[in-house]
């Protein structure tokens with residue numbers, strides 16, 4: 001049977017033009033954030049630049065670099081929102097650090113690399129806190145106000161590189177955050193558009209991972225940290241295609257995420273056929 005025919009020089013030239021334009025759109029988002037409205041080409045372009053970072057396995061921190069890129073686009077997007085001047089969030093405010101945090105594998109590896117590079121972070125203590133928190137149900141975490149394992153003396157120990165699940169939940173209502181914390185409901189008054197931007201960018205990071213054959217799910221932060229802190233080869237194994245965080249997988253996965261990850265990952269993989 002005849003194999004696929006090689007593209008003609010004209011087809012190849014057109015393909016390269018499309019790839020170049022998509023990458024330009026992705027790189028523009030690094031400066032300006034998600035465009036509004038977000039066109040399909042712009043979203044695909046962002047996924048493509050994330051995929052490029054992840055595929056660059058000659059760089060040992062490729063997963064962390066892809067997570068950093070996605071977080072940077074999210075920050076730019078949130079920073080230009082009309083509500084931005086009213087955001088009450090700041091380092092040291094930790095009402096929302098007693099709720100569940102959803103993360104992707106590249107974000108976990110970004111945290112581990114930061115922890116490895118920061119001698120003041122006590123990794124064994126963080127592992128002990130992660131193990132203790134993952135042993136509790138989320139209802140108990142909220143009721144007993146059990147903090148995130150990365151919260152130390154009221155401060156986030158990884159604030160500059162905190163996961164998108166923390167960055168996307170911004171609030172203009174500090175009193176509402178305090179009330180939600182005190183009554184243990186976990187119903188914090190977040191800005192929906194910012195949370196939605198976080199969902200889009202995390203979906204793209206997962207799509208970039210899936211398009212390369214890497215495991216692409218979301219995980220509960222404490223459980224994922226307890227694995228990554230205890231298993232130093234977790235990042236290499238994940239980059240080899242292993243589902244290293246299977247035991248930390250969130251069930252169910254965030255609503256609407258699986259469908260968009262499937263769609264975008266197929267489109268990204270299709271660019272390389």
Ligand code: SF4
Nearest residue numbers: 097148150151156166
């Ligand atoms: S990672 Fe930092 S910002 Fe996020 S919940 Fe933990 S302590 Fe809070």
